[in-house]
Amino acid sequence: MERAKHSKDVLxxxxxxxxxxxxxxxxxPYGSGHINDTYKVSVRLAGTPVHYxxxxxxxxxxxQPDRVMENIVRVTEHLRGKLxxxxxxxxxxxxxxxxxxxxxxxYVRDPAGNWWRLYLFIEGAxxxxxxxxxxxxxxxxxxxxxxxxxxxxxxxxxxxETIPAFHNTLSRVKALEAAAAADVCGRxxxxxxxLAFVEERREQCGRLLARxxxxxxxxxxxxxxxxxxxVMLDDAAGEGICVIDLDTVMPGLAxxxxxxxxxxxxxxxQEDERDLSKVGSRINMFGALARGYLSEATFLLPAEVEELxxxxxxxxxxIGIRFLTDFLAGxxxxxxxxxxxxxxxCRTQFQMVRSMESQAGAMEAIVREVG
Numbered sequence: 001m002e003r004a005k006h007s008k009d010v011l012x013x014x015x016x017x018x019x020x021x022x023x024x025x026x027x028x029p030y031g032s033g034h035i036n037d038t039y040k041v042s043v044r045l046a047g048t049p050v051h052y053x054x055x056x057x058x059x060x061x062x063x064q065p066d067r068v069m070e071n072i073v074r075v076t077e078h079l080r081g082k083l084x085x086x087x088x089x090x091x092x093x094x095x096x097x098x099x100x101x102x103x104x105x106x107y108v109r110d111p112a113g114n115w116w117r118l119y120l121f122i123e124g125a126x127x128x129x130x131x132x133x134x135x136x137x138x139x140x141x142x143x144x145x146x147x148x149x150x151x152x153x154x155x156x157x158x159x160x161e162t163i164p165a166f167h168n169t170l171s172r173v174k175a176l177e178a179a180a181a182a183d184v185c186g187r188x189x190x191x192x193x194x195l196a197f198v199e200e201r202r203e204q205c206g207r208l209l210a211r212x213x214x215x216x217x218x219x220x221x222x223x224x225x226x227x228x229x230x231v232m233l234d235d236a237a238g239e240g241i242c243v244i245d246l247d248t249v250m251p252g253l254a255x256x257x258x259x260x261x262x263x264x265x266x267x268x269x270q271e272d273e274r275d276l277s278k279v280g281s282r283i284n285m286f287g288a289l290a291r292g293y294l295s296e297a298t299f300l301l302p303a304e305v306e307e308l309x310x311x312x313x314x315x316x317x318x319i320g321i322r323f324l325t326d327f328l329a330g331x332x333x334x335x336x337x338x339x340x341x342x343x344x345x346c347r348t349q350f351q352m353v354r355s356m357e358s359q360a361g362a363m364e365a366i367v368r369e370v371g
Contacts, residue, residue, distance in 0.1 A: 005029075005037050006056070010110070015041055015054060017108035018099050018118045022050050032129055032229065033245065035061055035335070040121060051121035052099065056114050057107070061333065062247060065115040067160040069106040072117075072246045073098055074159070075151065075221075082150045093122055094241050125232040125241055130270065134288035135238055137265045140231040141292030143240030144223060144257055151221040151249075152299060159221060159250045166224055166248060167256040169205040169318045173198065176321050179328040187328050191343060194324050197350050201317060208255055208307060208314065216303045222252035226260040254297070254304055255311035261289050262312030263319060267352060272344045279348050280355040286312070286363055290370045305371050309363040313356045320349030 006014075011027040022043030030040040030053065037056040042049060057065045079095035088094060099118040101108045108116045131137045165171040180188050180195060188195075211217040223230070223243060230245040266281040266289070273279055290308070294300075323346035326333045331342055356363070 006039075011039060011041070011054065014108055014110055014116050015043075015052070015118070017116075018052075018101050020052065020099065020118070021045050025049075027054060031127070036247070041118075051123070053119040053121045055117050055119075057117060057247070059113075059115050062162055064160070064162070065107065068162050068247055069098075069117060071159050071162060071249055072096075073106050074154065075246060075249050078154050079147075079150055092120060093125075096120070096122075096242065096244060096246065122232055122242055124235050126235060127229040127232055127244070129229050130267065131228050131265045131285060134284055136233060137228070137285045137288035138292035139233060139238060139240040140228050140265065141240075141258075141261055141289040142296050143231045143243055144226050144261060145293045145296030147223060147243040148220060148254060148257065149296060149299060154221055161250050162248055163250075166250070167252060167315065167318060168209065169314060169321070170209060172318055172321045172325070173202065173205055176325045176328070179325045183328065185328065185330045187343075191324060191328065191346075194320075194343070194346055194350060197353075198317070198321055198324070201353075204310075204314065204317075207310065208253060211303060211307070212253060216301075217253060217255065217307070218301070219251050220254050220299075221249065222254055222257045224248035224250060224252050224256060224260075226257045227264040228261070229264075254300060255307050256315060258289075258293055258297075258308055259311030259313075259315030260319070261293070262286060262356075263316040263349070263352065265289055266312075266356075267348070269348065271348055272341050273348050274344055276347060276351045279351040281312075281352050281359060283359055283362055283366075286359075287366045287370075290366050294367075294370050305367065308367050309356075309360060312363070313353055313360075316349050316352045316356065320346045320353065323349060 008027060012024045015024055020043060022045035024043050026042040027039040031038045035058045039054045041052040041054045059065050062068045076096045076098055080091045083091035083094055097120040098106050100106055128136060225245060225248045231240045232242040232244060234241045266285040268280045268282050269278040323342045327342035334342055336342055
């Protein structure tokens with residue numbers, strides 16, 4: 001378990017700023033996220049244990065946490081409203097619930113200037129860092145497709161862009177070039193092969209953006225971080241019940257969401273695996289994702305379906321570029337626990353791209369069959 005970054009007294013004080021019923025008993029680190037600090041909070045309410053999920057929003061990454069929370073409140077209230085209108089008896093289990101602060105805001109500021117939010121903790125479900133079965137991949141893909149469907153009619157105004165150009169691969173390439181040129185940590189020489197890998201695929205990087213610009217692929221409300229560990233799977237039924245980690249929910253392309261699912265769910269090894277012989281994209285998991293996603297994503301246009309396989313390669317390349325950029329810049333974005341971890345993460349992503357490229361024909365055949 002990750003070491004707690006905040007003392008129990010600090011966490012107790014933060015929790016007291018929210019509209020929480022019950023007596024604080026504990027708070028322990030929870031989950032495996034790279035960006036925010038997350039704690040499972042335990043309270044006792046009239047003798048019954050109750051849990052919440054407390055998160056410190058990383059305001060170095062999310063420069064306007066108030067806008068992040070405005071998006072999240074709008075999205076979660078809309079989702080719960082759709083579920084309730086459809087007769088769902090467990091709406092609070094199938095969409096996140098933001099607990100307001102005592103002043104009514106959806107966050108608490110601590111004396112150190114940190115931003116905190118609190119959710120109801122969803123019991124009887126869990127996330128997986130590495131998908132273990134095709135059923136899990138299928139259910140996670142269905143959950144993300146339902147999430148997009150349910151947000152298709154979110155009323156105006158347009159959601160805030162919490163991180164502008166988040167999946168814009170051309171922008172990511174420019175950032176990589178700037179980091180390589182600056183070489184502030186003297187690491188460029190050790191990443192020559194990875195930089196060459198990106199250069200060889202530069203012409204592919206603007207493909208989806210070009211189709212969006214000419215109107216062939218529309219902007220939608222998307223999650224933008226569809227790692228498999230951002231879907232909670234029910235412990236008993238195995239169904240995908242709730243999409244979580246909503247910091248990056250904003251306008252985007254549906255293809256970005258499917259592409260990141262392919263990146264994370266088809267991986268045969270951990271994200272920072274050093275032995276690249278263990279790294280590849282599992283075609284059976286891709287098939288499960290395609291079946292699950294296309295069973296619910298009835299809103300997709302033909303042009304979007306055409307690009308599903310390419311999206312997997314593009315987003316995997318893009319995430320690899322981000323890891324490489326952070327490595328060159330001195331590990332300032334993604335959490336690291338050992339030297340060179342971001343370079344290892346980059347290398348696994350690029351090995352995944354190679355694997356997807358070698359299986360492109362088989363993946364296209366699956367999409368044609370399912371679609």
